[in-house]
Amino acid sequence: MSESALDGLVDALRRLPGVGLKSAQRMAFHLLQHDRDGAMRLSLALSGAVTRMRHCRRCHTFTEAEICSTCLDTERDPRLLCVVETPADQAALERSGSFKGLYFVLMGRLSPLDGVGTGDIGAAALLERACDGVVSEVILATSFTAEGEVTAHALSEALKARGLKVTRLARGVPVGSELEYVDLGTIAHALVDRR
Amino acid sequence: MSESALDGLVDALRRLPGVGLKSAQRMAFHLLQHDRDGAMRLSLALSGAVTRMRHCRRCHTFTEAEICSTCLDTERDPRLLCVVETPADQAALERSGSFKGLYFVLMGRLSPLDGVGTGDIGAAALLERACDGVVSEVILATSFTAEGEVTAHALSEALKARGLKVTRLARGVPVGSELEYVDLGTIAHALVDRR
Numbered sequence: 001m002s003e004s005a006l007d008g009l010v011d012a013l014r015r016l017p018g019v020g021l022k023s024a025q026r027m028a029f030h031l032l033q034h035d036r037d038g039a040m041r042l043s044l045a046l047s048g049a050v051t052r053m054r055h056c057r058r059c060h061t062f063t064e065a066e067i068c069s070t071c072l073d074t075e076r077d078p079r080l081l082c083v084v085e086t087p088a089d090q091a092a093l094e095r096s097g098s099f100k101g102l103y104f105v106l107m108g109r110l111s112p113l114d115g116v117g118t119g120d121i122g123a124a125a126l127l128e129r130a131c132d133g134v135v136s137e138v139i140l141a142t143s144f145t146a147e148g149e150v151t152a153h154a155l156s157e158a159l160k161a162r163g164l165k166v167t168r169l170a171r172g173v174p175v176g177s178e179l180e181y182v183d184l185g186t187i188a189h190a191l192v193d194r195r
Numbered sequence: 196m197s198e199s200a201l202d203g204l205v206d207a208l209r210r211l212p213g214v215g216l217k218s219a220q221r222m223a224f225h226l227l228q229h230d231r232d233g234a235m236r237l238s239l240a241l242s243g244a245v246t247r248m249r250h251c252r253r254c255h256t257f258t259e260a261e262i263c264s265t266c267l268d269t270e271r272d273p274r275l276l277c278v279v280e281t282p283a284d285q286a287a288l289e290r291s292g293s294f295k296g297l298y299f300v301l302m303g304r305l306s307p308l309d310g311v312g313t314g315d316i317g318a319a320a321l322l323e324r325a326c327d328g329v330v331s332e333v334i335l336a337t338s339f340t341a342e343g344e345v346t347a348h349a350l351s352e353a354l355k356a357r358g359l360k361v362t363r364l365a366r367g368v369p370v371g372s373e374l375e376y377v378d379l380g381t382i383a384h385a386l387v388d389r390r
Contacts, residue, residue, distance in 0.1 A: 005240075005247045006257050006282075012240035015233040017225045018218060025283050028244070030212045032257060033302050036245050038210040043241035045207035046226070046234045049200045053227055062201050062227060087201075088220050107228050 060122050061087050061105040077101045079136040085109045104129055109142055110151040130164055137165045255317050256282050256300040272296045274331040280304045299324055305346040325359055332360045
């Protein structure tokens with residue numbers, strides 16, 4: 001493996017999240033030996049995405065247009081704004097089919113240990129977006145992890161200070177789970193928030 | 196995640212070995228949000244490798260030249276030919292610094308269940324290479340897995356039929372290991388091959 005184009009490919013693959021040296025070597029070998037079409041397709045997909053994908057001016061998600069199709073959808077209720085961490089989280093909510101408002105995608109979450117502050121997750125853009133005079137309720141749908149909770153807390157404070165109604169996704173027992181196997185924290189929250 | 200350039204990128208990333216939908220989405224998000232330089236670098240590395248990498252005419256490994264630098268190395272002993280499955284295996288042998296002969300890289304191994312036969316691993320090219328009149332010993336260094344053993348056996352038969360001396364890497368207890376933790380098959384082989 002001492003040839004430069006191959007080394008360059010292995011190095012570039014190693015920059016992908018979750019890919020170490022061995023995986024990168026295996027990927028490079030697979031692409032060159034068994035899937036050169038796939039390699040060229042990936043090459044074009046990468047350059048195409050980098051060139052064409054930008055952030056929606058309203059909700060900050062990835063889009064090829066100035067404003068994404070979700071934000072332009074007039075069927076949606078513009079009074080509800082749901083804040084998520086990533087486009088994948090937004091997709092998960094959309095799959096549930098139970099939300100018909102608009103979104104704001106943070107493209108990250110607060111993570112002081114990694115040096116990710118409010119400036120990095122577009123908090124200012126969210127405040128501006130939420131204070132458009134139409135939005136009446138902001139639903140914080142960040143993850144229920146330590147970092148997601150910190151993010152939700154910080155955003156909640158800032159949004160409430162501007163007089164907006166702020167809600168959070170309900171915590172509780174997941175659908176389809178047996179109580180015996182649910183963790184204590186979840187059970188405690190489900191008890192407190194019982195209805 | 197409903198925009199086409201992003202979907203195309205996720206689809207292309209999913210073709211990498213060991214990458215599923217979630218990993219591909221995470222990679223695409225990471226590249227577009229945090230590492231667009233890395234994405235462009237990977238795009239160029241892929242197209243560069245596909246365009247420039249071909250197989251060495253003598254040993255079949257990946258190279259940018261007609262014949263790879265290892266095969267052109269006149270310091271090496273051309274009477275010893277070591278057969279390995281992949282360039283990564285060759286690199287592992289090179290790192291050990293204990294082999295100064297030449298290589299033949301199969302770029303795979305026999306795997307009847309996956310439809311990989313002798314034609315797919317360049318067995319004919321190996322036979323031609325080994326019968327150049329200079330090679331006096333072929334060392335089979337395929338993996339000590341079921342498929343690697345089958346490959347070694349098949350190649351061994353064909354090479355011996357052509358009057359070549361064929362050897363196999365020694366099986367035995369790995370350096371640095373305590374006997375207590377070595378598997379039974381390895382201990383059995385180490386006993387039989389004791390010296």
